[in-house]
Structure formats: structure tokens, C-alpha cells
Amino acid sequence: MKIQQICARLAGLAVFRSLLEDPVVAAYGRLAKALAQGAGLQAVCQAAGEMEALLFAQDTDDLSEYILAAVLECENICARQAARGALAPGLKKALEGELDFLEQLSALSLDGLLEAAGLEDSRREELAFLPRWEAHPTGLAAAYTDRLGQMGRRGYGMFARHHVFMLGDEGKLAPVRHPDPQRLEDLPGYEREREKIIANTKALLAGLPANNVLLYGDAGTGKSSAVKAIANEYASQGLRLVEVKKNQLYLLPDLMDKLAANPLKFILFIDDLSFASNDDNFAALKAILEGSAGGRAANLAVYATSNRRHLVKETLSDRTGDDLHEADTRQELLSLSARFGLIVTFQRPDKALYSQILLQLAKQYQIPMPSDLLITRGEAFAIRAGGRSPRAARQFIEQCRAGMV
Known part of the structure; x- marks a missing residue:
């Protein structure tokens, strides 16, 4: 030429x-x-x-x-x-x-x-x-x-280069260039709970009906880590994760319209979800989960985590107010979590599960401490940390690896 x-x-x-x-x-x-x-x-x-x-x-x-x-x-x-x-x-x-x-x-x-x-x-x-x-x-x-x-499976544009995204205040997606590298094999314990979410995710990837998922349970039990690890695990099969803040829920209808035509599959991830009773975002999420005129695209699912089984905070004064149809109002508030087709509960681990998590993490991190001593010190650490949890176990093992214990 x-x-x-x-x-x-x-x-x-x-x-x-x-x-x-x-x-x-x-x-x-x-x-x-x-x-x-x-x-x-x-x-x-x-x-x-x-x-x-x-x-x-x-x-x-x-x-x-x-x-x-x-x-x-x-x-x-x-x-x-x-x-x-x-x-x-x-x-x-x-x-x-x-x-x-x-x-x-x-x-x-x-x-x-x-x-x-x-x-x-x-x-x-x-x-x-x-x-x-x-x-x-x-x-x-x-x-x-x-x-x-x-x-x-591969996508195009930024979806081919990245698999985790954040929703900006302008409603535009920004890639996360260094996402959390969490993998499923790095998360000991709660395998049965995660298997339900994995099965739902596989249905989404296969183009089958998939539920919106609420991961509910005690703090530090690995709810957010499970979602991120699943996103990493199935990125090569066309799964993408979009993290959305609670105050951005009003932007989701436009985003969902844009993503509906994309050949990839998307998890819209809302972390640590809860509402005050007068929160405008409450109605926005209800419409997104179920009941909007356009319906939900087949390549999208909402995965949310929360420490609350009932997502809307309710006080005693809410029950003694001047609402003439107080029972109906209360049912409306309680109905939000029911709009998630799949609710998976992550309970605080008992001593046996906590010990199992400690031992598996010690193996991952190659901690040479004897098992009995490891469990005893791990229990003491959990008491100081506010209770047993996978998060406390990982923090203890990381301190052991750093020579701080």
C-alpha cells in the first residue's frame, strides 16, 4: 500500500x-x-x-x-x-x-x-x-x-478486558482494574450455602430462569466474598459483576436496559443492603426486583448481601403511629426480602465449623503450628474480635503468617 x-x-x-x-x-x-x-x-x-x-x-x-x-x-x-x-x-x-x-x-x-x-x-x-x-x-x-x-463468553469493548465494574454517579460503568482476587477454593466452610448460589449462577449462564439472590447472615461470614469469588470463577464463561451502591438504585433501570442487549451475563451486586422506613430507594429496588412494566432481562440477576433478614429497619414508634392501615404498611416493608427468589442464610459458625475453617486456612497459608494450639489461640482471638466468624479466622491466620501471634 x-x-x-x-x-x-x-x-x-x-x-x-x-x-x-x-x-x-x-x-x-x-x-x-x-x-x-x-x-x-x-x-x-x-x-x-x-x-x-x-x-x-x-x-x-x-x-x-x-x-x-x-x-x-x-x-x-x-x-x-x-x-x-x-x-x-x-x-x-x-x-x-x-x-x-x-x-x-x-x-x-x-x-x-x-x-x-x-x-x-x-x-x-x-x-x-x-x-x-x-x-x-x-x-x-x-x-x-x-x-x-x-x-x-468473551464479550467486546471493556467487557472483554475486565470482568468487574463499578457504577458511577453518572450512570456509567467503570472497570475495576484490580478486583479482589478471591477464589472459591480459598473460602473454607459454608460450601452448602455457596452451592445454592453457584447453581443459580450456572442457570443464569446457561440462559435458564435465574433468581435474584439475597445473602443474609451475621457479619464476617463471607457473604460478599462468596459473590466476588463466584464472579472470578465464572468470568471465563461470560459472567460479569457490576457493583452498585444503595444510593444508586435509581440508575439501575437505564443500566439494565443497556445491558439487556449484551451477550454476556451480569450480576448486579448490592453489598450491605438495608433501608430506613422512609427511604426512597426502597421503592426503586422493589420495581427492579419485580413488578416493573419492562420486566427483568434474562441475562441479569441481582445479588444482594445484608446483615438483616428484614431489609427495612422498623422501630416501635413505626408500630404505634397514626397509620390507619398499619398492618398493610408493615406487610409492605416485610415483603421486600420475599421478592428475592433465593435467600441464603450465612449463620455464625459454631466451634466445630470455626475449628475446621482455622485448620483449612492454616493449610493454605502453610502455618506450621500444631492443630490443638492453633485452635486454642484461634478461639481466644475470636473472643477478642467479638465472636467466631470466617473473617476472624482469616485475620488470625494472617497474623500468624506475619509472625504477630
């Missing part, structure tokens, strides 16, 4: 137009444009230096692999349509043409780009001091065709 053709094809990207917003690809375009316009030595060097600095900032000097990853993760109309079925003929033709161009582009070295610009040997020698990026064939077109068939 000649340099003018490279510039024209870049400018004319339609399916992969969002690639032009990628900083490295945008800088590549500026470099190609400078060469096409016959810019002077300083302008070309500045454009090349800027582009290469941006590439190196991504911890790589391999432009081919960088463009391949950007193409595979690009959110576009073809990715969305492929997730729902076959591509329209016109889109398929446009996709094939752009993939062919991007495959050629990704394999082009700096020297190849200078040659495409028709630079004389003397000018190319003047640019010999510039760093050279790695460039090689990647099979980009075939790799993207294969990825289209995996959209239900």
Missing part, C-alpha cells in the same frame, strides 16, 4: 471507527499523514516519537500484537450483531474489507511505512536513529472471525 492509501483507509474506517480514538492508532495516523504530506524531518520525527512513546507506555514495542488486541476488543455493530445472530451482507462485506486493511497495517514496520511513503534512501538514513517497533503477521482477520463466534 502507498502512504496515501493508508491515510485514506484509516480515515474511512466505519466498522472499526472507534479505533481512531485509540491513542496509539491516532498517533499512527498522524505519522502517516505527516509522511503523506511530505513534512520535514523534524515534523516526521516528532510524529514518530510521539507514536512510539505511546506504544511503549503500554509496556510493549509490538505494534502488531497491540493492534490485534485493540481490534479483537473493539465494540462495534458487527460484534453486537454477531452476538445476536448472522451479520447483514453489507456489514459482512465492510467487515472483511476493513479486517484485510488492518491486517496489512498491523504487519507494517517503520521501515515499511517509510518505504510506502516513497522516501529516498538519503531521507530514510536521516531517520535511522528512530526506535523500531516490532511488526509481523498476526492472522488478524482469522482471529477476529473466531472471536465473533465467542462473543457470548
Whole structure:
């Protein structure tokens, strides 16, 4: 390809137009444009230096692999349509043409780009001091065709790069770049309770009817850890976790509409859920769980944790007020937890379960302490920590590992 053709094809990207917003690809375009316009030595060097600095900032000097990853993760109309079925003929033709161009582009070295610009040997020698990026064939077109068939598990855009997200105050999703690495095998005890949640999650992933889940129980029993570990366990099968704060519940209907068309499956995670009796978010959650006109999308489920079986805080004065239909009001408050199709209870462990958790964690952390001594000291630690719990057990074992016990 000649340099003018490279510039024209870049400018004319339609399916992969969002690639032009990628900083490295945008800088590549500026470099190609400078060469096409016959810019002077300083302008070309500045454009090349800027582009290469941006590439190196991504911890790589391999432009081919960088463009391949950007193409595979690009959110576009073809990715969305492929997730729902076959591509329209016109889109398929446009996709094939752009993939062919991007495959050629990704394999082009700096020297190849200078040659495409028709630079004389003397000018190319003047640019010999510039760093050279790695460039090689990647099979980009075939790799993207294969990825289209995996959209239900791999996703596209930021959903291909990350599996845990936070909902911002503007209603936009932000990826969690370093999520809690908790794994199911790292959580001793409560296997029976977690199995119910895992079975529900597998149903969600299989496209079967899945319940909204309330994980209720004492503090420190591993409710939140269970949800995060399940999200990590099944991320490769197309599961994504979106953490939502209680005061953001009013944003959920719009978010659910946007996620409904996504081929992936989503857990909307609300941690430490409870309401005051006059909390406006109470009605918002009721509508989300059940009863809204639009219904709930099949690829979404709400998982909430709470230390309260009845999610709405109620005082004695609430029962002695001037409400003429006080019984109906009380039933409305109590009905919220019933809207979760699955309620899993995490009770504070007894001595036998607590000892089992201690011993399994000690094995994980390779604590050489004799079992009897470990249990005795672990019990004493739990008393000081306010009672037995998996959290107290882990804190004790971590202190043992650090040599503090």
C-alpha cells in the first residue's frame, strides 16, 4: 500500500471507527499523514516519537500484537450483531474489507511505512536513529472471525478486558482494574450455602430462569466474598459483576436496559443492603426486583448481601403511629426480602465449623503450628474480635503468617 492509501483507509474506517480514538492508532495516523504530506524531518520525527512513546507506555514495542488486541476488543455493530445472530451482507462485506486493511497495517514496520511513503534512501538514513517497533503477521482477520463466534463468553469493548465494574454517579460503568482476587477454593466452610448460589449462577449462564439472590447472615461470614469469588470463577464463561451502591438504585433501570442487549451475563451486586422506613430507594429496588412494566432481562440477576433478614429497619414508634392501615404498611416493608427468589442464610459458625475453617486456612497459608494450639489461640482471638466468624479466622491466620501471634 502507498502512504496515501493508508491515510485514506484509516480515515474511512466505519466498522472499526472507534479505533481512531485509540491513542496509539491516532498517533499512527498522524505519522502517516505527516509522511503523506511530505513534512520535514523534524515534523516526521516528532510524529514518530510521539507514536512510539505511546506504544511503549503500554509496556510493549509490538505494534502488531497491540493492534490485534485493540481490534479483537473493539465494540462495534458487527460484534453486537454477531452476538445476536448472522451479520447483514453489507456489514459482512465492510467487515472483511476493513479486517484485510488492518491486517496489512498491523504487519507494517517503520521501515515499511517509510518505504510506502516513497522516501529516498538519503531521507530514510536521516531517520535511522528512530526506535523500531516490532511488526509481523498476526492472522488478524482469522482471529477476529473466531472471536465473533465467542462473543457470548468473551464479550467486546471493556467487557472483554475486565470482568468487574463499578457504577458511577453518572450512570456509567467503570472497570475495576484490580478486583479482589478471591477464589472459591480459598473460602473454607459454608460450601452448602455457596452451592445454592453457584447453581443459580450456572442457570443464569446457561440462559435458564435465574433468581435474584439475597445473602443474609451475621457479619464476617463471607457473604460478599462468596459473590466476588463466584464472579472470578465464572468470568471465563461470560459472567460479569457490576457493583452498585444503595444510593444508586435509581440508575439501575437505564443500566439494565443497556445491558439487556449484551451477550454476556451480569450480576448486579448490592453489598450491605438495608433501608430506613422512609427511604426512597426502597421503592426503586422493589420495581427492579419485580413488578416493573419492562420486566427483568434474562441475562441479569441481582445479588444482594445484608446483615438483616428484614431489609427495612422498623422501630416501635413505626408500630404505634397514626397509620390507619398499619398492618398493610408493615406487610409492605416485610415483603421486600420475599421478592428475592433465593435467600441464603450465612449463620455464625459454631466451634466445630470455626475449628475446621482455622485448620483449612492454616493449610493454605502453610502455618506450621500444631492443630490443638492453633485452635486454642484461634478461639481466644475470636473472643477478642467479638465472636467466631470466617473473617476472624482469616485475620488470625494472617497474623500468624506475619509472625504477630
